[in-house]
Amino acid sequence: MSEEPVIICRCNDVTEEEIVALIEEGITDIEVIKRLTRIGMGPCQGRTCIPLVQSIIARRTGKPMEEISSPTSRHPVKPVRMGVFAGEEVEE
Amino acid sequence: MKERVVIVGGGIMGLATAYHLARLGAENVTVLERRFAGYGATFRTGTGIRESFGDETNIWMMRESIKMWKALEEELGHPTEYRQTGYMFLLHTEEEMESFRRNVSLQNSLSVPSRIISPEEAKEIVPPLNIEDVLGAAYNPEDGKANPFLVLQGYKKASLKMGVKIHEYSPVEGIVERGGKRVVKTPRGEFEADILINAAGGWSKLIDRMVAVPSHVEPYKHQAIKTEALERGQINPMVVSFKHGGAYLTQDIADGGVIGGVALAEGPTFDMNPTLEYAIEVSRHFTWLIPALKYVHIVRQWAGFYATTPDKNPVIGEVAPGYYIISGFSGHGFMMSPMATKSLAELIVEGGTSAPLDFYDPHRFERGEFREAAIQMG
Ligand SMILES: Cc1cc2nc3c(=O)[nH]c(=O)nc-3n(C[C@H](O)[C@H](O)[C@H](O)COP(=O)(O)OP(=O)(O)OC[C@H]3O[C@@H](n4cnc5c(N)ncnc54)[C@H](O)[C@@H]3O)c2cc1C
Numbered sequence: 001m002s003e004e005p006v007i008i009c010r011c012n013d014v015t016e017e018e019i020v021a022l023i024e025e026g027i028t029d030i031e032v033i034k035r036l037t038r039i040g041m042g043p044c045q046g047r048t049c050i051p052l053v054q055s056i057i058a059r060r061t062g063k064p065m066e067e068i069s070s071p072t073s074r075h076p077v078k079p080v081r082m083g084v085f086a087g088e089e090v091e092e
Numbered sequence: 093m094k095e096r097v098v099i100v101g102g103g104i105m106g107l108a109t110a111y112h113l114a115r116l117g118a119e120n121v122t123v124l125e126r127r128f129a130g131y132g133a134t135f136r137t138g139t140g141i142r143e144s145f146g147d148e149t150n151i152w153m154m155r156e157s158i159k160m161w162k163a164l165e166e167e168l169g170h171p172t173e174y175r176q177t178g179y180m181f182l183l184h185t186e187e188e189m190e191s192f193r194r195n196v197s198l199q200n201s202l203s204v205p206s207r208i209i210s211p212e213e214a215k216e217i218v219p220p221l222n223i224e225d226v227l228g229a230a231y232n233p234e235d236g237k238a239n240p241f242l243v244l245q246g247y248k249k250a251s252l253k254m255g256v257k258i259h260e261y262s263p264v265e266g267i268v269e270r271g272g273k274r275v276v277k278t279p280r281g282e283f284e285a286d287i288l289i290n291a292a293g294g295w296s297k298l299i300d301r302m303v304a305v306p307s308h309v310e311p312y313k314h315q316a317i318k319t320e321a322l323e324r325g326q327i328n329p330m331v332v333s334f335k336h337g338g339a340y341l342t343q344d345i346a347d348g349g350v351i352g353g354v355a356l357a358e359g360p361t362f363d364m365n366p367t368l369e370y371a372i373e374v375s376r377h378f379t380w381l382i383p384a385l386k387y388v389h390i391v392r393q394w395a396g397f398y399a400t401t402p403d404k405n406p407v408i409g410e411v412a413p414g415y416y417i418i419s420g421f422s423g424h425g426f427m428m429s430p431m432a433t434k435s436l437a438e439l440i441v442e443g444g445t446s447a448p449l450d451f452y453d454p455h456r457f458e459r460g461e462f463r464e465a466a467i468q469m470g
């Protein structure tokens with residue numbers, strides 16, 4: 001039986017299977033999952049995938065959602081073109 | 093070896109040292125990590141791996157490390173994304189040309205195949221490069237890069253398999269002596285150590301302080317950026333320009349996004365917040381070197397520590413009886429980790445190593461000895 005993989009992070013092509021494999025290895029810290037799989041590191045900065053990953057962790061570990069931290073957000077909060085930072089372009 | 097070894101720090105140094113100790117027969121190795129393995133500089137590295145140094149010892153250490161990098165994927169049974177995509181130092185003045193001619197001839201004498209190339213050749217290798225003010229470049233095709241996330245995971249799994257114990261979320265808060273043994277205290281319990289190893293990177297001086305020895309390692313905040321994914325193969329080597337902000341940049345193996353940074357450091361400090369000033373500096377220099385990057389988005393920016401010593405060379409060796417340090421890599425520890433950790437493990441288990449560890453003697457500063465500063469990026 002061939003099942004379509006469930007894509008969790010569309011920006012970086014990460015499947016549910018990859019996330020579940022890590023959780024089963026005991027890796028349930030979203031910061032670590034992020035670095036190992038690159039979820040949340042794409043152009044949308046995790047807006048779509050992070051909540052999905054949090055819910056997978058909650059489901060698999062039985063922890064309530066509130067206890068699963070959100071990754072630290074850093075500047076830049078949204079992607080910015082280098083030309084804008086370099087002062088050669090103004091942001092539209 | 094039955095001695096209880098406790099390693100403080102679960103970065104590349106801590107885990108690779110644990111791995112080599114276990115391979116050499118140490119049966120009782122414990123790694124204590126404050127957060128998760130890799131949390132420190134290791135997961136914040138610029139990924140570069142080069143033997144392009146300007147002094148014999150560092151060239152030797154890196155030449156041997158590169159041999160190990162090539163075999164690492166197979167040895168660990170884990171992907172590393174290690175690739176030999178080269179380093180290209182852009183040279184903009186006669187003075188730079190002269191000093192890199194010297195580096196290249198020293199490197200060649202140690203069988204490193206680096207060479208000086210013309211601006212046109214540089215552009216052939218990196219098509220989007222701006223060669224307007226480039227006189228030439230020093231290019232070494234054997235240099236390269238690897239994926240720090242995968243590499244660390246590989247060491248971690250291989251170490252666990254050999255019986256190394258890794259305790260994450262276990263910050264070392266104090267070290268006391270009891271009955272001639274050191275006892276390492278964490279909120280998750282105490283660990284007795286016959287041999288204690290400080291692999292705490294930018295935080296090393298705090299561990300030195302707990303053992304009551306002088307420290308020569310200070311944390312300096314350096315930053316880096318990553319862009320959105322780009323078509324691969326346009327910027328294969330690590331492109332470096334000391335004139336343009338000390339910029340270094342390359343395309344990531346995984347998604348082709350550009351990763352890199354500039355030499356804008358702050359410190360000593362324990363602050364790890366990225367700054368807008370840095371984003372502006374990076375963008376100014378990167379868009380000069382590769383004008384097409386103007387249209388490319390920065391998707392991530394982060395800060396981490398260069399664990400820095402007065403001569404930009406690491407401290408590796410015994411500090412006090414039973415207390416060792418492997419730190420102070422001053423921004424080039426990821427690349428040097430294979431040989432640095434293997435030789436420290438040999439020193440501990442076998443009492444000696446063929447690597448020139450004297451050069452990295454932790455006591456050299458107290459004797460007033462400073463090495464020629466290692467070539468540093470960022
Ligand atoms: C922006 C940037 C770019 C870089 N680019 C490159 C590059 O291109 N090539 C290269 O070779 N190197 C590069 N480096 C340097 C490289 O990342 C480091 O030299 C290397 O990762 C050091 O590894 P480490 O294990 O010594 O330190 P770390 O990875 O910092 O590990 C130390 C660990 O100790 C833990 N720790 C600290 N205090 C305690 C405590 N009290 N108890 C328990 N654990 C503790 C920390 O949490 C940390 O995980 C770069 C560094 C930065 C910041």
Ligand code: FES
Nearest residue numbers: 009011042046049
């Ligand atoms: S969907 Fe994961 S970062 Fe965009």
